[in-house]
Amino acid sequence: MAIKKENVSRRDFLKKSSMFAGGVVFVSLLNPFKVVYATKKPKGKGKWYGIAIDIEKCIGCGSCARACKTENNVPNEPFFFRNWVEQYTITNDEQVMVSSPNGGIDGFKQAVPDEDIYKTFFVPKMCNHCAKSPCTQVCPVGASFESPEGLALVDQNYCIGCGYCVQACPYGCRYIDPAKGVVDKCTLCYHRLQKDLDPACMMACPTGARIYGDLNDRDSAVSLFIKEYNCAVLKPQLNTDSKLYYYALSQEVH
């Protein structure tokens, strides 16, 4: 009985190897363009910062915005904020009015007479430090990046000031520093965190409306707060995996 020999012709070899090579090239081309841009949550001991804000506790004093400007040398003009407070007023005839004069730093005045108000509240705003942050995704040079702790940061010595990230942030949390020509944003006072100090806005809040901490640690203040209270994030439909959780968030807030 003749031994059955499988003949592999040179043509077959070339076909198979070129298919393989083509596949490798194709996959390696695809690889950089991940479907969803996301940072990896560290496993084990690494910190993974999150923030929670209790809207019911915010009194609109603006201390957080003021402290942030001072701590981080944010330009004084009312167009540049890492941190600001919005006042929402919903009238009896269902009008929604929002204001944030000078980011709330100078306090608020209520323009609507008491009897016309259905409800009113303050919403402090800051970077959401999204896990799938659209801003770091679009940075053309990688100057905007996610720290291993899950904070969206900017390397200002590297930023070219194109403003693409400013356009990509759904929450309006970035601005171009007029003096430096580069982008600036909330870092959750990364320089303070490195020294085991609390961020300036957290320190300044007189009512304890702001909490931050390690989401990896199930016993941290922020984890316990999110567990106890039913929190929501801003614009969840955009799938940014925001790590800024609000308690008592009204649907009028965008």
Added chain:
Amino acid sequence: MNKLQNLYEALANVEGYIYPNEIALNWDLLIVMYPYITGLVAGAFILASLNRVFDIKALRPTYEISLLTALSFMLVATMPLISHLGQPFRFYEMLITPHLTSAMAIFGFVYIWYLMVVLLLEIWFDYRYDMVIWSEQKKGFMKFFYKALTLWVSDKSPESRKTDDKIGYFITVIGIPSAFLLHGYVGFIFGSLKANPWWSSVMMPVIFLFSAMVSGIALVMFIYMVINFIRRKKNDILCLDTIAKYLFYILILDFTLESLDQIHRIYEADESFDILKLLVHGKLFFTFFIMQIGVGTIFPLAVLGFFQFKQPSEKIRKILYLIVSSAVLIGIFFMRWNVVIGGQLFSKSFYGFTSYKVDLIGGKDVWLSLLWFIIPFFILAFLLWLLPPWKKAKHVEG
């Protein structure tokens, strides 16, 4: 500081509520010019390829003009972007350390591919034989210059000319998807931003592509007539009629696609609809309805459509072609304006608007935008002097 004064003025004119960081409109007129100029390049090239690849012979008189126009605008295409950067001298970082998840990071590579591989190569192969001839005819510096342009190749044999033609054809074939890539990609820069509902649309690259073709074809039509006017030559009316026909067809496609995008928005009417409706009927009314749709689309469509059925005298046609091509160029400029500026006028909180006033006297963005739009015409004049299409030897088929 002038810029801060403008910001205070914008603050005084805020309607409703806008996030405080949104009062400053970061992408100004220069970013309007960026897709506008890039679109002209892609469109002009497509017109050239209609002649070369699709063999539409009537377009022959505009072949070289289209290519040189595309090159002139391509050479400055990145300048509006670079001069707009907060740190312009760091622009090269985008090329040496591109962040590959960013749509913008790829622009440099698409640009270089298109400029070096498509435009320069195609023009070189198209002119190689002529440059050899000119280098023999000229004296002194110009002789050396043409020789340098030929890269010291001096083959004049008919075989070499056939090879030139074959390679040129091949490059044009590659060039068509490249031109599509170039401008479709610019559309993607805007269309891929989910944060902005005015931009975020899968239609954006396609719309950008077709509007690019429209604007590029109109530009070449305009330049062709101006060149003939300056050279006191007669316009080839068959060529103009053919350009007009293609302009008409592509304008219909472009208008259909843009309408589809808007109808989809209106019918779907998602959470952003109310603010966008206010935007289009308010701050963008003039630039959108009057300039983009009226002047830039309906008027040219009406004139060119009429010509498809009934043709008035040559003289009237030529005058109207000049007017129509200008109207299209203006219309597409405002289309870019409505996308870029319009997308930043409303707040992402959906509760209000900021404003943008073009500072005609002291605005850096205005002067630079004008500069980047005018320079290509000077480059084109130089290129037409250096490589005059009307002094070329007869074309040899490969």
